[in-house]
Amino acid sequence: MNEQAIVSLRNVTKRIGRSTIINDVSFDVHKGEVFGFLGPNGAGKTTTIRMMVGLMSISKGEIxxxxxxxxxxxxxxxxxxxxxxxxxxxxxxxxxxxxxxHYARMVPGVTKERIAEVIKLVKLEDRIHDKVRKYSLGMRQRLGVAQALLHRPSLLILDEPTNGLDPAGIRELRDYLQYLTREEGIAVIVSSHLLSEMELMCDRVAILQQGKLVDVKEIEEFMSSGGKEQTYKIEAVLEEEHIAVLSGLDVVRSVTIVSGGVEIVTERAHIPSVLNELMRRDVPIYGVQEVRQSLEDRFLEMTGGVQVG
Incomplete structure (x- = not known):
């Protein structure tokens, strides 16, 4: 990833009366990444976005x-x-x-060639001359993205872009945003409550809760538990004595019987020795894989069970 920061927030705070809506938030968004902005209703996602685009003043800090x-x-x-x-x-x-x-007339330097380019970019060539009232919600979202891209921005901000979209539309938008960052090199900020989609769409995610930034991590790091120990599933035919052997190993913290084998909690470096113990006892092993938490699991773990909604 290119580490050039397109947008930087430093100690951003928003107060309305005596209430602090956003409290000392800082993060950077880089060129060529999809940055996910997560939080429950009322966490301050839209308020932060409104400050980023100048629709709301900043009480303290800088964007x-x-x-x-x-x-x-x-x-x-x-x-x-x-x-x-x-x-x-x-x-x-x-x-x-x-x-x-109509929008291009309000923005200097947008040519007919650029209009044709963004139409192709959002894959609306076949329907671009239909009236918008005939468009599906997904098509209107794509047309909105085309409008937002006309002036070749470095940063694209989408607040809850998947609202109302069917699964096919969500996947289409996800693929398109990843294409934009890869081919156009722009930064994209996506605010959403759909954790499963953010997991597939984003390079990094930020958690906002009650106006405070809980954490910002790369999606792969965010999905892990943060420590060296991970959960691994061993697909194997195991008898009670084999379970006892695994449970007795110093390097294995826990063993759970699951369909098709067991899940163990250990460090990656210890997997070969664990498997060796089983193979010494002629246990047929069919596979080993890391069991990853979902983004929803990690969100609930980090926010003490507060749901996104």
Whole structure:
């Protein structure tokens, strides 16, 4: 991953009256990554996004986009941003193409060639001349993304982009965002409550709870328990004596009988010696794999059971 920071938040705080909505939040989002923003309703996700695009003032701290302060250099900063906050708003009586043309007139330097390029990018070539009222929600989302990309932003922000999409639409959006970061090199921030989709879509995820940043990690690191010990499933035909052997090994912290074998908690480095003990007893072993927690498991573990909703 390119470590160039497209957007940086430093000690960002938002107060409304005596209430602190966002409390001292700091993180960077880099070029060429999909950054997931997770949290329960009321955690402050949308408030943070609104501050990032200048729709809400910052009480304390600083947000910089491509080095420009969103508070003091708004025009320089916001020209690098494309965003859909909540639902994309379109003129439903116009065609998709004329919606893009209308928006392009408000943005200097957007050519007909660029309009054609983003239409192809979001794969709407076959329907772009249909009226938007005939579009599915997924197609309107793609048209909204096309509109947000017209001026070649460095940062694309999507607040709950999968709301209302069917599974096919969610997968399409996921594949498209990964294509954008890979081929266009832009940074994408996605706010969502769909943990399973974030797990498949994102390079890194941030957890926000009650206005505070719990953690920011790469998705692979986030999925692990954070320690050296992991859970491994050994697919094998095991008798009670074999279970006793595993339970008696100093390097194995726990053994759980599951369908098709056992799950053990140990360090990766100890797997060969564990298998060797079983093979010495002529146990047929069919496979070994790490048992990963889901993103939902990790979220609930880190937030003390607070659901995303």
């Amino acid at each position: 910089r986009i491509q080095g420009h302060s969103i508070a003091t250099e708004f025009e320089q900063a916001i020209r690098h941003v494309g965003a859909i906050v909540e639902n994309p708003e379109m003129y439903k009586y116009l065609t998709g193409y004329h919606n893009l043309v």
